[in-house]
């Protein structure tokens with residue numbers, strides 16, 4: 001028993017052994033908040049203060065939940081029987097699955113995934129005679145979700161809408177709700193809303209859930225939103241045993257409706273609550289603590305706290321300014337190679353503001369054969385928008401690339417559906433030609449709209465081929481992205497759209513860069529085909545590449561904070577408004593505080609954006625850091641970056657680079673692999689799994705009975721599965 005309290009400091013112990021009533025543990029990064037939650041669950045159970053079935057612990061991710069459950073079980077030396085450890089969404093879903101009728105849902109209601117949500121919006125737009133290009137479904141769904149997570153409903157919004165814009169949104173939203181209802185479907189946000197409504201209106205269900213959540217524990221409380229707060233308030237009864245842990249300086253999900261006020265005004269929300277502050281940091285060395293502490297001190301909206309460490313010494317925090325993103329990636333890879341003597345690759349991470357930044361790191365690490373994995377997103381070259389753009393490029397180079405043709409002939413949507421494809425395939429089979437060739441001939445039985453669309457599609461490709469002579473490759477890609485309408489698909493300023501646009505820009509940048517190195521477009525596409533093949537996702541010891549948002553709660557020995565530049569951190573979308581700027585500073589703080597032993601921030605003095613090299617400036621957050629908090633290790637003789645100029649030489653002292661893989665003829669598609677039952681699988685396949693939902697196959701390993709698929713699920717993330725056992729359905 002004493003084990004449960006011995007390895008804790010005094011305030012941690014006070015929190016773990018706290019009696020009844022609401023408790024807030026408010027503390028900075030690495031001070032043991034998550035540890036307190038875990039120990040508290042074990043303590044309550046071991047001392048018979050709680051039964052297993054009275055524990056409800058809410059974590060931010062499914063992965064964090066798994067870890068917490070494991071740790072509790074280790075501490076107890078026995079499994080946790082019953083009790084809930086999981087995310088708010090899982091919690092809500094369990095409530096709904098048990099009593100669907102109470103929520104007005106059919107017994108076997110389904111969960112609509114992003115694609116299905118978009119389809120419903122599209123159909124609604126069609127019904128209303130609206131153009132999805134002018135009213136992109138993604139943007140509409142983003143706005144609806146934002147409203148819902150702030151506590152609005154379709155009817156409350158409709159009543160309050162005064163201008164034509166919001167009236168239109170209210171109409172589309174109404175149709176969307178009707179369609180979900182007709183399909184017996186709920187979306188992700190509905191789960192929270194419906195669970196809340198059920199708890200509100202059904203006393204007996206509420207009372208059962210209240211019993212099950214007699215001890216309610218919430219990690220990362222700073223990122224709860226209005227809906228989640230409603231849920232918590234509804235299930236808190238009797239003793240009101242809520243233990244919330246959080247750090248207002250790590251609130252980074254405002255764009256998803258996170259309400260910092262939930263933690264800043266905790267005592268007002270939960271009268272009679274106790275507050276425990278933890279001040280000893282166990283994670284990081286003194287220099288890391290000093291630098292991150294100085295940074296976050298510049299924020300206004302915080303309760304404020306101090307952190308100290310009893311770790312003496314520690315390596316300086318470093319700042320490296322390189323000429324461009326390649327120099328940045330090289331410098332980082334050099335350091336990681338040196339640090340590999342003391343730390344394993346699994347303890348190293350590159351953290352960044354945007355997904356698009358992963359590209360230069362993926363390339364550099366692949367070149368050096370250093371195992372790495374991209375977390376929380378598909379690898380750059382496998383992202384849908386990048387693959388679409390590559391398919392257009394492939395068609396410019398090889399007019400009869402059928403796979404590329406099938407992929408993008410209807411991207412963006414231009415009314416070329418399955419029926420058209422069937423007709424074309426029939427012609428191709430009959431005439432012994434390719435589908436592209438058949439399409440060029442515009443068979444008479446095609447619907448007029450399909451004919452016009454196909455004609456226009458080929459026009460764009462032909463024009464692109466002509467432009468190859470006059471434009472630089474980077475500009476050609478820029479032109480193609482515009483002309484094809486690919487870029488316009490991501491108009492709007494939601495995080496997701498911005499990220500996708502940035503990815504497309506990164507692609508144009510990569511092509512321009514390759515051209516400057518003297519690589520032809522053909523060779524470039526081949527090199528990418530080879531990159532895709534090189535899948536070390538499953539390496540047990542791999543460097544982690546991830547966004548700052550995904551890194552919350554995690555820790556690594558070695559952390560590299562990439563792109564410490566104005567425009568990235570703070571992000572260009574968020575630097576002009578004080579509140580957003582503070583959130584960006586919190587993001588930087590989250591990043592820096594992931595590091596245990598070694599931390600560096602890097603800056604690329606110029607980046608490619610749309611085929612032109614633009615100069616950048618180091619992050620304004622550097623101003624918050626006194627100069628004695630970091631060591632500048634930048635190259636002294638850096639050339640001043642100029643537009644269109646690429647950095648030539650190698651980083652001084654850098655390790656020699658491995659040669660690039662030789663360009664081979666393109667392998668057009670990954671090979672199909674057959675499973676036990678004879679079903680074929682290949683990377684890129686869309687699939688559905690009973691529990692994890694829909695996803696895309698990233699890689700196939702082995703064959704026959706030993707075949708395993710690495711799948712990236714839209715919601716559950718990356719999993720490795722045996723297709724026959726997991727009963728995967730190909731879509």
Ligand code: ATP
Pocket residue numbers: 007008009012027028029030031032033034035036247250281282283552553554555593
């Ligand atoms: P974050 O704000 O980043 O989520 P946190 O406050 O949740 O951080 P933890 O992840 O719980 O912090 O703890 C940080 C590290 O410090 C972990 O490796 C944890 O095991 C260790 N740690 C915490 N408390 C103690 C302690 N009393 N003795 C030894 N190690 C500790």
Ligand code: MG
Pocket residue numbers: 033034035553
């Ligand atoms: Mg934590």
